Amino acid sequence: MRSVNASIPIYREVMAGRRTNLALLMVLASALLTGTVAFASGTAAGRWVVIAHGVVGLGLIVLLPWKSVIVRRGLRRRRTRRRTERWTSVGFGVLVLTAVVTGVLHSGWSRLLPGGLTTMQVHVGAALAAIPLGVWHVVARPVRPRRTDLSRRTALRTAGGAALAGAVWLSAEALWRTTSAPGADRRFTGSHEVGSDDPAAMPVTQWFTDRVPRIEAIRWRLHLTDGHGARTLALDDLGRTDQVRATLDCTGGWFAHQEWSGVRLDRLVDPAGGDSLLIRSATGYTRRLPIEDLATLLLATRVGGAPLSAGHGFPARLVVPGRRGFWWVKWVTDIRVDSVPPWAQPPFPLT
Numbered sequence: 001m002r003s004v005n006a007s008i009p010i011y012r013e014v015m016a017g018r019r020t021n022l023a024l025l026m027v028l029a030s031a032l033l034t035g036t037v038a039f040a041s042g043t044a045a046g047r048w049v050v051i052a053h054g055v056v057g058l059g060l061i062v063l064l065p066w067k068s069v070i071v072r073r074g075l076r077r078r079r080t081r082r083r084t085e086r087w088t089s090v091g092f093g094v095l096v097l098t099a100v101v102t103g104v105l106h107s108g109w110s111r112l113l114p115g116g117l118t119t120m121q122v123h124v125g126a127a128l129a130a131i132p133l134g135v136w137h138v139v140a141r142p143v144r145p146r147r148t149d150l151s152r153r154t155a156l157r158t159a160g161g162a163a164l165a166g167a168v169w170l171s172a173e174a175l176w177r178t179t180s181a182p183g184a185d186r187r188f189t190g191s192h193e194v195g196s197d198d199p200a201a202m203p204v205t206q207w208f209t210d211r212v213p214r215i216e217a218i219r220w221r222l223h224l225t226d227g228h229g230a231r232t233l234a235l236d237d238l239g240r241t242d243q244v245r246a247t248l249d250c251t252g253g254w255f256a257h258q259e260w261s262g263v264r265l266d267r268l269v270d271p272a273g274g275d276s277l278l279i280r281s282a283t284g285y286t287r288r289l290p291i292e293d294l295a296t297l298l299l300a301t302r303v304g305g306a307p308l309s310a311g312h313g314f315p316a317r318l319v320v321p322g323r324r325g326f327w328w329v330k331w332v333t334d335i336r337v338d339s340v341p342p343w344a345q346p347p348f349p350l351t
């Protein structure tokens with residue numbers, strides 16, 4: 001290892017296995033945390049989390065030369081007692097490596113993989129699948145932190161490692177740019193542009209289990225419950241007065257700018273006494289939004305000057321500027337104002 005990397009100063013140091021593993025633990029925990037926050041962020045303020053996630057994720061590559069020493073040593077030991085543990089470790093390694101490779105693949109080249117899965121599905125799937133194996137890996141080989149782990153020396157090493165990871169990230173960005181790879185102009189969320197101002201070219205995406213329902217315009221009803229009580233509206237009762245240009249940015253890794261039109265929710269809904277707004281789809285899919293967002297929400301019936309297609313939410317879907325796609329409930333049939341706090345729901349949909 002030292003001969004291969006001796007030109008990079010940080011690799012001239014021999015790092016104890018214990019400290020390498022401790023560093024890996026920190027990096028993995030940060031990758032999971034920043035990845036999750038990156039997934040939730042829809043405004044430009046989230047850019048730094050997405051960048052931090054890339055740097056942290058690439059940090060694993062920086063630690064690889066040290067870890068490979070530990071791995072080789074561990075795999076050479078032949079104790080039958082540890083056979084399961086060994087395969088758990090190898091499986092863990094494969095999953096983490098898959099996450100790193102698909103992360104870079106998505107950032108630089110492609111949001112789609114051959115075979116129909118998206119790169120992000122495999123990325124997040126591998127990362128989540130790695131968690132139980134990682135817990136087992138670590139619990140079976142506890143690392144004991146020491147007081148000296150908080151030394152100036154550790155701080156310098158960590159800074160060195162972070163700088164190297166930052167350099168790797170910058171090189172990757174430079175590579176996408178100089179080769180005009182698709183990743184060169186991805187959005188701050190990491191998403192690639194697909195079908196802007198061309199709704200027919202925009203992907204139809206469901207979170208997990210929903211199927212596209214066929215809803216007849218004359219049968220559709222919107223059930224509203226708010227400060228005024230309960231009432232039911234038909235499609236013709238909505239009017240189509242408001243227009244907004246907004247960006248649908250799916251965690252699946254694509255985004256599109258579109259002109260949406262329909263009715264602003266503050267024209268329909270009385271927020272009095274409510275803390276949140278429960279939006280329900282004909283499919284049962286729901287999201288709860290803070291009542292303060294009311295004036296920014298649009299119940300859209302049209303996109304790009306034409307009625308929504310079935311896939312994009314006909315006859316009415318929510319447009320939520322500044323939030324990721326999973327908030328943009330399609331096939332809306334129920335809107336309810338109540339006093340449940342907006343955070344009283346899973347941060348990501350479960351179905």
Ligand code: HEM
Nearest residue numbers: 021024025071074075085086089090092093096138141143
């Ligand atoms: C990216 C994350 C990691 C990967 C892919 C990984 C993978 C592996 C592999 C494949 C081995 C060799 C097989 C074995 O001994 O079971 C190993 C050994 C080991 N790992 Fe990890 N590991 C990671 C992180 C960690 C962390 C966070 C810790 C502890 C906090 C840790 C502690 C150890 C120890 C102590 C050994 C040596 C076991 C021995 O020599 O008998 N590893 N690791």
Ligand code: HEM
Nearest residue numbers: 031032035036039054057058099100103104107124127190
């Ligand atoms: C084991 C855990 C994880 C590792 C090691 C990891 C690693 C990486 C890496 C290396 C990249 C490419 C960075 C670049 O080339 O700029 C990346 C990108 C990305 N990851 Fe992860 N990741 C992990 C977990 C997650 C999770 C749990 C999520 C979301 C729930 C996530 C979401 C993303 C996103 C959105 C990108 C694209 C960022 C961009 O294009 O700049 N990651 N990840």
Ligand SMILES: Nc1nc2c(c(=O)[nH]1)N[C@H]1C(S)=C(S)[C@@H](COP(=O)(O)O)O[C@H]1N2
Nearest residue numbers: 204205206207250281285312325326328330
């Ligand atoms: N009812 C319902 N609405 C939904 C979803 C869903 O699964 N069910 N998926 C959401 C997600 S994850 C995204 S990205 C957008 C996708 O909108 P589109 O299919 O019009 O592109 O719809 C959102 N609205």
Ligand SMILES: [Mo]
Nearest residue numbers: 250251325326
């Ligand atoms: Mo999505």
